[in-house]
Amino acid sequence: MANLEMTASRDDALAKIRSLEEELENARELLAAAATQEADKVRYFEAELRRRSHVLDVVLSNIPDLICTFDLDGNFTYANPALLGVWRRSLEEIIGKNTFDLGYPPDLAARIQAEVRAVIASKQPVVNHTPFTGANGETRVYEYIFSPVLAGDRSLEEVTCTARDITGRERMEKALAESEEKLQQVFAQAPVAIVVLRGPEFVVEMANPFYQALLPGKQLVGRRFADIVPELGQDVWDAFNRVLETGEPFVANEWYVPYGQNGDGVIEDVWFNVVYHPLPDTDGRVTGMVAVCSDVSVQVRARRELERANRELEEFAYVASHDLQEPLRMVGIYTEMLLKRIAPDDANAGIYAGFVRRGVDRMDQLIHDLLAYSRVVHTDETAPGSADLNEAWAEAVKTMESRIGEAGATLSVAPLPVVRGEASQFAHVFQNLLSNSLKYRHAGVPPKVDVSARRDGANWVVSVQDNGIGFEPQYAERIFGLFKRLHKDEFSGTGLGLAICQRIVERYGGRIRAEGRPGRGSTFHIVLPGTEAQ
């Protein structure tokens, strides 16, 4: 039994050994397979690493940014070809060197070393910028970042640096800042009031000192315009809204914009010249405006006062000359009566009466011309129509017919334009000029008068030229003055004719000037604005 038992247990043991051997074999096989697999993996990773390293190398070699790495002592461990190019050095030359070794300017070298140390200490990146002069002598501005390279256990391995050339950007930023500063200066120092309004509520975004001066003591920026000056008329709001809606600028001159200037509730009469300029957003939508305003109240008031004074003066001249005529008329008529009734046969009385008559006639002519002069402004208060200067000339010639005949004058006239004004007034001008040409002629030489017209831009220039005695050029302006007479000893006249001409021409927006040389005739040029039809 015991044998049997022994035999049985040996068999069992053998069987166990066999099975263990089998397991061992299996394990060996598995192990071998695993080893093969592991070797494959290692090969794969090695290949992958090489590939990636190559890609990185290509990237680093071709990137325009400057890249380098530092060890924990602040020595270079790598620099990409772009940076090596700036230095004109090889990789071998720089490894293990620091910025001092590479000949950086001492303060920059020290700064970089300090920054590397700061990254090492804080494990945080550092960003800065600096100008740097490369080996080619060119100085450019770089923005750079130092970053820590941390291992898996967050211990520091290296510090990398990436630098980018921002010279162009910096220049642009600088130019932009300069131009903005200039703009700010203009805005602040412009001798006009400027305010920037935004949005449909017209909130004040900016206001320059001159604008603030229009509303002394009032808070402007950040407030709705309607809250600042609620008393503004509807026409102002309409103009604001129109600019926002249409995107078109709004311009107004001597615009009456009454408002409370002193914040004491008193509305004052104020006149402005304004330009409201639309401000488009980046997407082109008009969301605001720049309002440029200048207070022209002083000028407007002064002009109105001047106009009033002128009107009064004209009224005065009219009344005065009219009242002067009355007593003169009495003198004239009763002198005649004296002569007729009292001393019809007394030769001396006739001579005396003749002097009185001449005095009266001369005074009458003076008053008549003075009246005509003041009347140029008194009449034609309505907007002038158009005047055919051909008609005006014909009328003047007709009025002067007998004197033209007496003088044996030759007249020639080219086609004349139609201008703004009254034909009868221009007839008066021509009559005066014609009268002068007939009067101031060379003794024994028949007067010759030529009238012509030419275009000068938007204007017409009508010229009346004669062959008379002319005048010294220095008198060309003076002859238009009231009672100015160059030849008062030789020729009769009141000295008002040319003043009247000037007054009429200026009334219709024109100018008159004279050209002359002694003995060589005179030319009067009348410059008149052309009508739109031409």
Place this chain on the structure above:
Amino acid sequence: MRQIHVLLAEDNRGDVLLVSEALLAHNIPHQLQIAANGAEAMDFVTRMGQPGESPCPDILLLDLNLPRIDGHEVLREFRRHPACAATPVIILSSSDRPADRETVRALGVTRYFKKPTKFDDFMKLGAIVKEAIEETERPA
């Protein structure tokens, strides 16, 4: 020609004399009633035609530029009188403002005489008065 009744409103005595000279020069038999200012003229106009007062004139010669009461007012009052609605009126004036002519034209002014500076021209007023009277008396 019958004697005509002339109302002359004129403050300048020199012109008053010239007017009567002009009427004489044209042989116009006349009775001249003179008002030396606007107030006198107004007084005459408001009372004329009443019992015991002067009759309505056959013609009014009126200087518009009268002292105290303006000639335009006198003219308006004159036209309000029923008997004077069609009576000829000649304005004597030293002014020649077109505006003056327009304002009086509306008040039925027959003639406008700008006082001349020559004696002979002034005498022509007689002819104008004669013409105005004849025009009014001509049967329609």
